Amino acid sequence: MKTTSTILLLIAAASLGLLFLFPMWKIYLQAPQYPEGLEMHIWVNKISGNTEFTLQNFNILNHYIGMAKIEADSFKELVYMPYFVYFFIGSAVLIALFRLRKLVLPWVGLLAVASLVGLADFYMWLHKFGTNLDPQAPIKIPGMTYIPPFIGSKDLLNFHALSLPAIGGLGIGLAILLGLLVYLLERKAGRLERERNNNTPYYTLKNIQA
Amino acid sequence: MKSIADKFTKTAPKAAMLLTLAAGLMLQGCGGVEGSSANAVGSAQADADAASKVYVAPGKHDELYTFMSGGFSGQVSVYGLPSGRQLKVIPVFSQNPENGYGYNEETKAMLNTSFGFVPWDDLHHPKLSRTDGMTDGRWLFVNANNTPRVARLDLKTFETVEIMEIPNSAGNHCSPYPTNDNEYVVAGTRFSVPVNPGGEYEDISFDQYKEKFKGTISFIKVDKEHGDMNLDFQILVPGFDYDLANGGKGPSSDWIFFTTYNTEQASTLKEIGASQNDKDFLAAINWKLAAKYANEGKAKEFPAHYYHNKLDEKSHIAKSEIKKKVRVLLPEECPGLIYLIPVPKSPHGIDVDPTGEFMTVSGKLASIIPVHSFSKMLKAIEKKDYIGEIEGIPVLRYESVLAGEVKEPGLGPLHTEFDGKGNAYTSMFVSSEVVKWRIKDFQVLDRIPVYYSIGHLVIPGGDTKKPYGKYLVAMNKITKDRYLPTGPELAQSAQLIDISGDKMKLLLDFPTIGEPHYAQAIEAKKVADKSVKMYSLEENTHPYAAKNEKEARVERKGNEVHVYMTAIRSHLTPDNIEGINVGDEVYFHVTNLEQDWDVPHGFAIMGANNAELLIMPGATQTLKWVPQKAGIVPMYCTDFCSALHQEMQGYIKVSPKGTKAPLAFSTGAKKPRS
Numbered sequence: 001m002k003t004t005s006t007i008l009l010l011i012a013a014a015s016l017g018l019l020f021l022f023p024m025w026k027i028y029l030q031a032p033q034y035p036e037g038l039e040m041h042i043w044v045n046k047i048s049g050n051t052e053f054t055l056q057n058f059n060i061l062n063h064y065i066g067m068a069k070i071e072a073d074s075f076k077e078l079v080y081m082p083y084f085v086y087f088f089i090g091s092a093v094l095i096a097l098f099r100l101r102k103l104v105l106p107w108v109g110l111l112a113v114a115s116l117v118g119l120a121d122f123y124m125w126l127h128k129f130g131t132n133l134d135p136q137a138p139i140k141i142p143g144m145t146y147i148p149p150f151i152g153s154k155d156l157l158n159f160h161a162l163s164l165p166a167i168g169g170l171g172i173g174l175a176i177l178l179g180l181l182v183y184l185l186e187r188k189a190g191r192l193e194r195e196r197n198n199n200t201p202y203y204t205l206k207n208i209q210a
Numbered sequence: 211m212k213s214i215a216d217k218f219t220k221t222a223p224k225a226a227m228l229l230t231l232a233a234g235l236m237l238q239g240c241g242g243v244e245g246s247s248a249n250a251v252g253s254a255q256a257d258a259d260a261a262s263k264v265y266v267a268p269g270k271h272d273e274l275y276t277f278m279s280g281g282f283s284g285q286v287s288v289y290g291l292p293s294g295r296q297l298k299v300i301p302v303f304s305q306n307p308e309n310g311y312g313y314n315e316e317t318k319a320m321l322n323t324s325f326g327f328v329p330w331d332d333l334h335h336p337k338l339s340r341t342d343g344m345t346d347g348r349w350l351f352v353n354a355n356n357t358p359r360v361a362r363l364d365l366k367t368f369e370t371v372e373i374m375e376i377p378n379s380a381g382n383h384c385s386p387y388p389t390n391d392n393e394y395v396v397a398g399t400r401f402s403v404p405v406n407p408g409g410e411y412e413d414i415s416f417d418q419y420k421e422k423f424k425g426t427i428s429f430i431k432v433d434k435e436h437g438d439m440n441l442d443f444q445i446l447v448p449g450f451d452y453d454l455a456n457g458g459k460g461p462s463s464d465w466i467f468f469t470t471y472n473t474e475q476a477s478t479l480k481e482i483g484a485s486q487n488d489k490d491f492l493a494a495i496n497w498k499l500a501a502k503y504a505n506e507g508k509a510k511e512f513p514a515h516y517y518h519n520k521l522d523e524k525s526h527i528a529k530s531e532i533k534k535k536v537r538v539l540l541p542e543e544c545p546g547l548i549y550l551i552p553v554p555k556s557p558h559g560i561d562v563d564p565t566g567e568f569m570t571v572s573g574k575l576a577s578i579i580p581v582h583s584f585s586k587m588l589k590a591i592e593k594k595d596y597i598g599e600i601e602g603i604p605v606l607r608y609e610s611v612l613a614g615e616v617k618e619p620g621l622g623p624l625h626t627e628f629d630g631k632g633n634a635y636t637s638m639f640v641s642s643e644v645v646k647w648r649i650k651d652f653q654v655l656d657r658i659p660v661y662y663s664i665g666h667l668v669i670p671g672g673d674t675k676k677p678y679g680k681y682l683v684a685m686n687k688i689t690k691d692r693y694l695p696t697g698p699e700l701a702q703s704a705q706l707i708d709i710s711g712d713k714m715k716l717l718l719d720f721p722t723i724g725e726p727h728y729a730q731a732i733e734a735k736k737v738a739d740k741s742v743k744m745y746s747l748e749e750n751t752h753p754y755a756a757k758n759e760k761e762a763r764v765e766r767k768g769n770e771v772h773v774y775m776t777a778i779r780s781h782l783t784p785d786n787i788e789g790i791n792v793g794d795e796v797y798f799h800v801t802n803l804e805q806d807w808d809v810p811h812g813f814a815i816m817g818a819n820n821a822e823l824l825i826m827p828g829a830t831q832t833l834k835w836v837p838q839k840a841g842i843v844p845m846y847c848t849d850f851c852s853a854l855h856q857e858m859q860g861y862i863k864v865s866p867k868g869t870k871a872p873l874a875f876s877t878g879a880k881k882p883r884s
Contacts, residue, residue, distance in 0.1 A: 052805070053806060056805060056806075057805070057806045060778065060779050060806070064852075064853060138853075138857075139853070
């Protein structure tokens with residue numbers, strides 16, 4: 001494996017590390033009486049807001065429509081997810097240092113699958129919070145649900161909600177792209193190597209077996 | 211009316227003073243009759259582009275804050291400039307049922323004095339704290355003229371956080387003037403009274419004024435970091451009336467100057483008695499030397515009795531401390547401490563120009579404005595150019611200290627501020643105008659009428675090293691026809707004047723509350739960025755705080771009942787309370803659990819004999835309630851907090867006296883009886 005690939009893989013591992021420094025996803029809410037805006041931040045290991053008290057204020061507002069309280073304890077994922085991230089960072093480092101070219105594609109694939117599972121989980125939670133409403137809620141609008149947008153924007157009563165991946169989430173994307181790039185570089189390198197090998201008197205393993 | 215005023219201004223200055231006073235009265239008297247013409251003059255004065263200069267678009271912020279004293283309202287009101295929009299009224303010396311200040315258990319102690327509970331006062335002079343001769347936007351000091359007190363307002367919260375009574379003073383008018391770097395805030399007495407070193411009662415008659423009545427100048431030390439005040443020492447001064455003061459700056463930084471009147475020492479009909487001497491005095495005190503004398507043990511300890519009330523930042527509870535002694539310096543034992551400089555009789559404002567060299571004394575009965583020179587004062591002191599001595603205090607020669615006189619400035623000069631471009635602006639009470647003059651040659655440059663009878667004026671930073679010389683606000687004593695009539699009692703009136711050019715231009719009239727005697731103005735950015743949005747619930751140290759709904763409860767101790775209540779959108783916890791009897795002393799300690807911007811909750815009980823509460827996010831406030839009648843009594847939130855504010859209510863069941871009903875409380879789902 002080329003040095004460039006090693007470096008790129010290490011960068012991919014580091015970019016996954018962004019998950020511990022920045023939220024993966026942000027939901028921005030705006031309402032006439034919140035000119036300063038409210039932001040909910042979804043991290044790999046916690047849920048927070050743009051201020052210390054945003055989550056509390058989210059919950060106060062949400063209780064009028066009977067939405068369940070959003071608190072970190074409700075999400076088992078926040079406990080498991082960091083281990084998955086450690087695994088992906090650790091494996092990327094190992095693949096890079098031991099130059100395990102063959103494992104690059106499986107790593108990328110696994111990370112992509114894990115990300116998709118995460119997104120699906122996120123979507124399900126949004127759906128659950130938006131529809132599982134207390135029948136005793138003070139504000140009830142027939143037929144109305146409050147599923148926040150998965151990605152993009154949506155109007156929910158007086159709030160305009162915008163949902164976008166944040167730096168942590170983009171870090172995963174970058175890791176996947178870098179992994180793919182390494183795979184492609186290595187495939188090309190492998191091909192060149194094989195071609196070089198074919199022009200030499202030495203036998204490849206494959207030739208011997210044949 | 212303008213032409214009459216002009217005629218008087220041009221012809222009258224040299225006329226006898228009684229005549230000018232009569233003219234002043236006549237001018238005031240005809241305002242109502244010729245109201246429409248006065249209006250025409252006022253609007254003609256305002257340029258067509260005045261509107262755009264004061265227009266602050268919706269959602270935009272003003273350029274400056276101005277803090278105006280409320281006079282007899284005992285409050286401070288805050289306005290934005292140039293719009294003149296009122297932003298807040300801060301209760302200081304007066305109770306405020308609107309938010310419970312002075313009524314709730316936490317803040318009652320703020321109004322304790324050695325005379326008992328004094329829930330009102332006459333608040334005259336706001337002064338901003340300063341660092342190196344410039345306003346720093348940290349605190350505002352204000353005086354109580356009636357029951358001598360100095361208060362400190364914290365500009366992070368716009369709340370009154372400290373009130374200190376001043377002993378040996380009787381009418382704290384000449385107050386509260388900060389020194390250049392806020393080392394001291396200084397307060398002089400308006401009324402001299404007998405001051406007895408032993409502190410005991412002495413039977414003194416009014417005839418003994420000259421020998422027994424004394425004035426005091428109090429030096430309040432201000433903590434550099436937290437602003438806490440401490441009465442360091444007083445100087446016992448001759449029994450005059452001390453009117454206004456101002457600290458020096460630049461070369462005069464170590465000095466502070468006071469105007470005095472009634473140097474005749476009359477004790478009755480002062481209107482005449484205190485107006486006999488042709489000259490009264492400007493008192494110049496070297497405060498640095500005074501502090502040195504005090505620290506060297508020159509001060510004598512006098513017994514005293516005064517209250518010092520402070521609001522704790524974390525619990526929001528005020529506590530009173532009674533102080534029993536005060537250190538006093540006697541001028542005759544402290545050479546070089548104080549000098550008297552003659553000025554035309556009955557002076558009002560003493561204002562030091564931005565360079566610190568010129569002391570302008572505005573004498574309301576004087577036909578000129580004398581400008582004294584600090585450097586000449588030092589030379590006169592050095593040469594001992596004295597014309598006499600009063601109670602051991604040297605009196606300097608008027609001509610030796612004088613830098614120059616502003617001739618024919620107008621009638622009734624009261625107070626002067628500066629624009630930092632070499633000009634001074636003096637308010638003229640009798641001729642109802644502001645006069646602009648040049649410090650360099652004492653020449654009058656411009657004059658503009660104001661409506662009517664201006665008292666003080668303010669230029670943002672006009673009393674600092676570097677004024678923000680763009681605007682001037684005239685604070686007028688008489689309003690008459692300036693606004694739609696509101697019966698006999700009218701709002702006071704202020705005028706915003708553009709002073710950025712050669713000619714002063716009237717921009718705006720705006721009504722003010724109480725009677726602003728003086729104001730301070732400061733660039734918004736020095737204050738706005740530090741303004742807190744809420745109190746931290748976590749840091750709330752109130753002993754009766756319930757920091758979450760699980761802590762909400764009701765406890766009885768004899769006939770005292772303590773309700774640990776919480777408020778959050780949109781319910782009170784507990785909201786059903788029973789087991790209270792007629793005559794119980796019930797304390798509702800309401801904690802606002804919100805940690806969001808601009809979500810206060812109110813708390814009110816039917817028939818409460820004191821006030822309601824307005825509780826800011828994170829704070830705890832206590833309402834004491836002694837039910838008089840048995841029955842079901844409603845309670846509710848009085849601040850429209852949320853969509854379900856109207857539902858934020860509950861009930862208290864009051865049983866007849868002697869009923870042994872157990873305490874019970876709940877919100878929503880019933881809790882077990884405690």
